[in-house]
Amino acid sequence: MALTDTSRPIPSASTLRALRRTFERAHTPPMLREGTFALTALGAYVCGGVLWWLTTRPATVLTTSPLIDTHQRWNPTWGWAVAGVLTAALVTGAAALGPVNVRSETAWWLLPTPVDRRGVLRPRIGATLGLGAALGLAGGRLCAFVGELAHWLPCTLLGGALGVGSAALGVLVQCGILPDRTLRAVTAVCLSGAAVAAIVATAGGTIALITSWTPVLVGSIVAVVLSGMALWWCGRITLARMAIGSETAAATSVSLTMLDLSIITGALEQRAWRRVARRPSRRMPTSRTRALIRIDALRHVRRPHSLLVAAGAVCTGWALSAVLSPIAAAWTQLALVFGVCMTFSAGLRELCADPALAMMLGADDRLLRLPLAVIPVVAAVVTTVLTAPLAAMNPTPMALVLIGAVTAMYRIRTRAPLTYDGLILETGFGQVPVDLIRQKIRGTDVIVVAAALLVVCV
Amino acid sequence: MSFEVAAGRCCAIVGANGAGKSTLLRCVIGADRLDHGSITVHGRLVDESSATFRATVAAVVGEPALFAHLTAHEHLQLVGVAHGAVDPYTSATRILDQVGLAEIADQLPVTMSSGQRHRLALGSALVRPRTIVVLDEPEQHLDTGGRAWLAEAINAEKHAGTAALLVSHDHTLVTAVADEIVDGDSWR
Numbered sequence: 095m096a097l098t099d100t101s102r103p104i105p106s107a108s109t110l111r112a113l114r115r116t117f118e119r120a121h122t123p124p125m126l127r128e129g130t131f132a133l134t135a136l137g138a139y140v141c142g143g144v145l146w147w148l149t150t151r152p153a154t155v156l157t158t159s160p161l162i163d164t165h166q167r168w169n170p171t172w173g174w175a176v177a178g179v180l181t182a183a184l185v186t187g188a189a190a191l192g193p194v195n196v197r198s199e200t201a202w203w204l205l206p207t208p209v210d211r212r213g214v215l216r217p218r219i220g221a222t223l224g225l226g227a228a229l230g231l232a233g234g235r236l237c238a239f240v241g242e243l244a245h246w247l248p249c250t251l252l253g254g255a256l257g258v259g260s261a262a263l264g265v266l267v268q269c270g271i272l273p274d275r276t277l278r279a280v281t282a283v284c285l286s287g288a289a290v291a292a293i294v295a296t297a298g299g300t301i302a303l304i305t306s307w308t309p310v311l312v313g314s315i316v317a318v319v320l321s322g323m324a325l326w327w328c329g330r331i332t333l334a335r336m337a338i339g340s341e342t343a344a345a346t347s348v349s350l351t352m353l354d355l356s357i358i359t360g361a362l363e364q365r366a367w368r369r370v371a372r373r374p375s376r377r378m379p380t381s382r383t384r385a386l387i388r389i390d391a392l393r394h395v396r397r398p399h400s401l402l403v404a405a406g407a408v409c410t411g412w413a414l415s416a417v418l419s420p421i422a423a424a425w426t427q428l429a430l431v432f433g434v435c436m437t438f439s440a441g442l443r444e445l446c447a448d449p450a451l452a453m454m455l456g457a458d459d460r461l462l463r464l465p466l467a468v469i470p471v472v473a474a475v476v477t478t479v480l481t482a483p484l485a486a487m488n489p490t491p492m493a494l495v496l497i498g499a500v501t502a503m504y505r506i507r508t509r510a511p512l513t514y515d516g517l518i519l520e521t522g523f524g525q526v527p528v529d530l531i532r533q534k535i536r537g538t539d540v541i542v543v544a545a546a547l548l549v550v551c552v
Numbered sequence: 553m554s555f556e557v558a559a560g561r562c563c564a565i566v567g568a569n570g571a572g573k574s575t576l577l578r579c580v581i582g583a584d585r586l587d588h589g590s591i592t593v594h595g596r597l598v599d600e601s602s603a604t605f606r607a608t609v610a611a612v613v614g615e616p617a618l619f620a621h622l623t624a625h626e627h628l629q630l631v632g633v634a635h636g637a638v639d640p641y642t643s644a645t646r647i648l649d650q651v652g653l654a655e656i657a658d659q660l661p662v663t664m665s666s667g668q669r670h671r672l673a674l675g676s677a678l679v680r681p682r683t684i685v686v687l688d689e690p691e692q693h694l695d696t697g698g699r700a701w702l703a704e705a706i707n708a709e710k711h712a713g714t715a716a717l718l719v720s721h722d723h724t725l726v727t728a729v730a731d732e733i734v735d736g737d738s739w740r
Contacts, residue, residue, distance in 0.1 A: 367620045367662045375625035375658050377641050378633050385633040393621040441619075449583065449600065450617035454676055455634040456606040462634075 107213025161422035171295035173241025178288025180233040188264030192339020212329030230257015241303035255313035262320035386465035390441040411481030427484035432499040439470035442507040498544025506537030562716040567736025610682035616673035618661040625657040635680035667693030687718040703728040
């Protein structure tokens with residue numbers, strides 16, 4: 095009998111799901127079930143608390159906080175700026191994670207079979223849309239807080255519709271129904287809208303947030319249509335399209351488990367450099383120091399996203415300087431300068447993360463690290479100067495911000511790769527990874543000290 | 553176990569998988585620590601953080617370390633510049649040609665296959681001055697022509713006075729280049 099002879103019909107996706115659930119129930123150890131129950135209960139408790147907070151706080155809870163400059167009248171137009179940034183973040187996040195992705199075992203064992211792919215993926219699409227809705231609702235409520243809306247429900251629901259629509263849009267791009275540039279265009283439109291709202295708010299103009307139900311109805315219809323299309327066409331998502339998101343999702347998961355952000359940033363950078371693929375080789379200077387500075391600069395020439403990050407940080411600094419209290423403004427400047435400095439220090443990170451690179455370059459660590467610190471330091475100086483309004487042009491906090499950000503960056507970038515086999519204290523409340531905390535503190539301690547000193551200076 | 557590798561000689565470590573051959577090489581280049589015993593290079597204990605040691609030993613052990621944004625040609629130039637090579641640009645071009653990567657000189661490492669990255673790592677060991685070369689299964693990812701070139705390259709190293717230490721499963725390569733053979737199975 096030929097091995098390819100088949101007489102039985104292909105089972106449906108739901109039949110296979112039921113079979114899989116039966117296996118899982120049969121083989122899951124009782125301890126694991128207890129753990130899952132405990133985690134679910136904890137998640138429900140936290141989510142319930144957040145929900146309670148979001149629904150019971152007064153409309154001015156954020157705008158009357160000590161971090162906001164209460165001497166000026168609050169402008170609700172900032173709510174639009176926050177909405178634009180959050181929507182752009184949601185769309186970008188959806189694109190980075192797929193948004194539909196599958197675990198490797200499903201991709202290997204199940205998806206290559208003739209089982210109806212739409213049926214297999216439909217629950218995942220539902221979960222993706224649900225997650226989009228939850229994030230959108232939370233974002234909408236945040237915007238309502240920023241816009242001081244007492245009648246917050248329409249804005250919150252519109253946020254939910256936007257969340258669902260963004261997730262569905264991501265799925266349609268993944269299906270190949272919409273071109274890849276759709277998500278980039280939506281992100282650009284959202285960020286431009288946020289920039290316009292920030293300019294209007296800074297100039298004193300007012301654009302009220304949504305309080306009527308008509309936009310909610312329109313937004314919901316669009317979201318439902320997009321979701322329906324996503325559910326209908328999801329069978330067209332190829333394994334290759336899912337693999338991209340799956341890599342990122344796996345890296346995110348490992349990053350969270352290992353408490354190491356460099357895993358996810360490394361995976362995203364790999365994807366970005368794969369898009370660049372090749373560039374004409376340049377002739378290097380013959381001095382080692384100059385060559386190292388040149389290669390660090392080449393990184394930003396070949397992928398100028400870091401320049402966009404710096405420009406965004408400066409614009410954010412200028413916009414926030416109008417609304418934040420002096421100490422909050424100083425902390426924001428510290429955060430922005432530190433963020434820019436970290437973005438420009440990828441070369442130092444690569445060198446220190448892999449001792450084999452330093453070995454290959456054949457010089458003392460200090461001689462290799464200092465040239466690679468030049469560009470981050472220059473970026474930090476420029477950002478500090480350009481965000482000077484946040485420090486009210488006061489040189490003392492500006493110097494503190496600069497020194498704190500640069501020192502923290504250098505200590506973080508030059509720390510040894512994380513190890514997980516160090517001291518762990520067994521306490522009555524569980525395990526405390528003392529050694530891991532010690533490793534993670536290197537660098538962040540400087541930021542905390544700088545922030546504390548800013549309280550004294552400002 | 554104990555052995556020495558003199559200048560202009562090649563020592564090959566052979567043996568079954570799991571014998572600890574690659575671990576030994578990692579100890580030789582200072583990437584791993586010995587539980588007992590010592591390894592000396594030019595009479596000094598191995599110290600990977602020392603600039604003198606890094607300038608002395610050219611190693612291709614494990615997955616090659618590469619900068620994500622530099623092309624193959626720029627990697628070799630950078631290694632040449634960092635080690636004070638006289639004309640790093642020309643050297644990089646010549647070595648790329650020798651390791652069969654001239655056509656992908658302008659490609660970034662993320663777009664290279666594992667074989668191409670391995671060849672680039674071999675190139676990085678050859679583009680710089682060195683007195684000791686340490687190679688872990690250098691024949692991997694090389695076709696028959698590539699393996700013949702590798703044997704020639706290692707013999708050329710020996711003639712230039714470089715000490716070579718390699719781990720290999722390729723009997724032909726070991727026969728062609730090794731002056732001493734250490735059996736990794738003997739210390740299991």
